[in-house]
Amino acid sequence: MKPIAEWLSSLSTTVTPGNLSMEGAKLYQSKECLDCHGDDANDNETEKTPKLAGQNADYILQQMKDYKSAKRANSRAKKMKRNLSDVNENEMTAIAEWLSTL
């Protein structure tokens, strides 16, 4: 039992999906996503933004990349592109992970 206990306690716990999504929750606030998407990432009346809560993480990440590269570039998408200029891919991944857990 002892070697197993030692092995278990040696495993890294720093990079778990839980930590990633907690990081995402903080970024969602600090990068001001909530200004347009609302605190709970639900459909926001004022800006008429799409509901982000509970969407697939891969899908959300891809949309953010597409806004940033202007692949997704309708007139309203300009608002998103401006916002993503200071959000890197790791940060986008964390935010997408968190949104998918809502």
Ligand code: HEC
């Ligand atoms: C200035 C307002 C504004 C801010 C701030 C903003 N967004 Fe958006 N967001 C929009 C609008 C408007 C759309 C819809 C654009 C369109 O029609 O493609 C959108 C769309 C999206 C989509 C696509 C959803 C879908 O269903 O395809 C994602 C994902 C998203 N935003 C994430 C974010 C994240 C993450 C942040 C913070 C880094 C953020 N947004 C900040 C206005 C904003």
